[in-house]
Amino acid sequence: MVPTWTLSLLLLTGLVTKGLSIPLADKEAWNYVEVREGAHMFWWLYYADSQSAGYTELPLVMWLQGGPGGSGSGFGNFEEIGPLNRDLEPRKQSWVQAASVLFVDNPVGTGFSYTDGPDGFATDVATVASDMLVLLKHFFSEKTDFQSIPFYIFSESYGGKMAAAISLELSNAIAQGTVKCNFAGVALGDSWISPLDSVMTWGPYLYTTSLLDDNGLAAVGSAAEMVKQAVEQQQFLKATELWSMTETVVEQYTNGVNFYNILTQDPDEKVRSSVGEDFIALQARRHIRPLHSQSLSQLMNGPIRKKLGIIPQNVTWGGQAEDVFSHMAGDFMRPVVDVVNQLLIAGVNVTVYNGQLDLIVDTIGQELWVKQLKWGGLPGFNKLTWRPLDDPIAPGVTGAFYKTYKNFAFYWILRAGHMIPSDQGPMALQMMKMITQQA
Template identity: 25%
Template sequence: MKIVALVLTLCILGYANANLSAGATTSISGYYNVNKTTDANLFYWFFEAQTNPTTAPFIIWLTGGPGCSSELAIFYENGPFSLSEDMQLVNNPYSWNKVANMLYVDSPVGTGFSYVSDPNGYSTNEEEVAANLYSMLSQFMADHPQYAQLPFYVFGESYAGHYVPALSYFIYTKNQDPYSVHFNLKGLAVGNAMVYPAIQYGSMGPMAYSHGLIGPLALKETEGLVGSCVDAINSGSYNDSNTICNEIMNVIQENAGPFNPYDVRKTCPPSLPLCYNFTLVGDYLAQPSVRQQLGVPTNVNWTLCSNVVYADIINDWWNTEVAHIPILLEAGIRTLVYNGNMGWICNYLGSEAWVSQLEWSNNQQWNNAPRKIVMTGQNIGGYTQSYGGLTLMAVNNAGHMVPMDQPETSLNMVISFLNNKF
């Protein structure tokens, strides 16, 4: 089995917003045009906080891929509902919109329900992704000024480890301009995220070994490839990096068999490209009545993960936006890095490695900070290490998609982060 290099872990222009309701949840969906030249349109789905929406924090959520839809998170992770087998909405008691206003965006352009008329409108780097998202957010806040000055947080999963720091830094720099839209940016968070490939690829062998997927000889073989992988990444050659670094993954797969890279406790069914069956959400979103309510044009089809988006931005894979994080931390913008401890790709060891090496004024204090146990009821929910606004959390018994595997722990985590309680 070859692991596809696709990391999970996502205009009111001619289409009216749809006001939907799921239980006690008010939602708004639609499009904002972020590039008139290429007719690039980002799709969003907003869920108002169930409690005190005029004062609750505001979170934008971005799913990774690159090119995977944020509807994945809505229906399978932290949205207000899931789907029953007969495609009925089922209330999610651990929805994050219990405590925050949640805005899910299909980004980059072309992801999910987002679309672009001119192929030149697809994003090829993080600057373009961030600029498009900033345009969309500015228009959304202008149309809904009641949310404009709420505490603002950028969250994302997996390849959104590229998007989240890029967008957060873009907003931070725009906030310095008195003529730009100001966001009350308070924090950013990434879950099982690919943030710093040059460091994280070196963690794949030790993570596989620690879970008994490979033996010492295979581990040694992966360790022998790490130096060449790092050199290739630093050279800036995408082809060399792709060939050499992915050989680390190949060695592990050949020795470990068809394990699920998103959850090492499971086998990856050969019939499922992403190891999980997400067909239900595609069937639900294909219904004409649902599409009409969401304000989706008849000629736009939903895709779970877009190969076109992936192909256009994939040269960005080996880059990193990690340098933005120390600047944001020094400015008082808090950062949460969390990982399900059963996820192999974008794993905890890799996150711990890059976080511990961040070049900021509190690096030594953070590395010397005590590790704390986090309880979920009578069970250990995970472990945290925190200092100076930076928190690293390992979530017990969770894979790549933490809110799906441990919904209660993930909601408690968000509550703690939003309230600066770590």
């Protein structure tokens, strides 16, 4: 018998041509949902492919990418946790071996999702959440065998901000009986929950890692203070522009540090601001285009598009990504700490996980907003001492620390940047298993 993902690989490379655009029965499924008039959201499901358990015995994980404008069906799938990597080779640490994985290209306009016109784009996380609720209601109505399976939302970067809002909407919908699913928790990875706490700690983090001197620390701190003033004045579009300017100051004083992993620097991928460049265009170059590399774009718009067989002719994977970011710019710097508070108070299982080497959402900033939570269990959580986890491929070497108390957990992932599954795949997989109560 041909292994599942070997067959999938054959399909993708054209070695098997019959039924190219037909999902493998009980192995894959994909489709579009029109979440609003003229707003079409794409989803792609991989059924769990475990040697020891059927998919109905394993959880369902939905993965949400960042940006906003980053594609889960592309980057999350082929660069992080899907069954095949960008070269269409089987991934050893694919999450599909321990869970069914649902990739959704959101907000609308991301990846293969698309809008029929400019009015179809979301402009805030409230719209993002209501759109996702429409999709999830449709998904669980169509895939009734998943209604009783524990369902988790995992996220990365801005995806975490969206995941928090979506989780609250979903919890309310389940309580009202409008969506049937077994929602078991949300995991917020390197998430843009409190943007200001991230920006305000960039300087101290870079200084303590020898990437800024005293002059640089002062310059970054001064730029960050301007962001703070705009946020405090509720001028969020201005705050987004000032955030962009602060990143430029960081680049100038660190010789182009990588915001996603401070220990990696590719001279060919340094992003320098141009005189007079619009901040939206600059941030798209910094944070959207890296999720749409040329090789990944060729894969998605070539063999993957052919395999899926349902992508409209006028839709290009990633073609509306920068428009997604632009329309969300006014909401970008708004915090959602209050949403996380509501989730915890409502008893929803919430996990925060962060990479040690991430700058854009540094761990220091994450810990600051966590300490501001109004959740009654916080004092008990704070009293705990974190516990070490061995690196799964290097026994005796610490790969992470974690704390868990009642319905809240925090994982500190060592030697990882912003994209934890890419940097530390085995550790990320083990963490996922622990969160979904498989370890």
